Amino acid sequence: MIRQLWTLSVHTRAFLRRYMPTNVLLDAIRTRRGLKWGVPAMLLAVPYLLGASTFTTLIADGGPGWLNLLVLFCLWNSMKFIIMGPVSLILLARTRVREAVAARAERRASTELVEQAV
Numbered sequence: 205m206i207r208q209l210w211t212l213s214v215h216t217r218a219f220l221r222r223y224m225p226t227n228v229l230l231d232a233i234r235t236r237r238g239l240k241w242g243v244p245a246m247l248l249a250v251p252y253l254l255g256a257s258t259f260t261t262l263i264a265d266g267g268p269g270w271l272n273l274l275v276l277f278c279l280w281n282s283m284k285f286i287i288m289g290p291v292s293l294i295l296l297a298r299t300r301v302r303e304a305v306a307a308r309a310e311r312r313a314s315t316e317l318v319e320q321a322v
Contacts, residue, residue, distance in 0.1 A: 226281050233292055236299060242292020245285055252282035 221227050232238045233245055256278035259271045 246289035249282035
């Protein structure tokens, strides 16, 4: 029973990771070319927060209870985008440091080869 639940959760996660638009966008931001778009992507949290506010108002005015799921959905997606901004900056800084270290090591190796040839 636990094995079946585990397998179901793994397949559900894989499906959501692959096909849900916010997850696809966040995966694109985590690439080397996409890291610069992390901070502007934080602005996508605004429509989700607006949607959560609208759904909360509808619920307070007597709307159906299933709108609470949409509120949670909007809040979850807004948190993902808000957190991705600072995370992308950290990942970008780490990547640039690694690239600088690799370039420095390459220059050092090439100058050593030139000195040995002379």
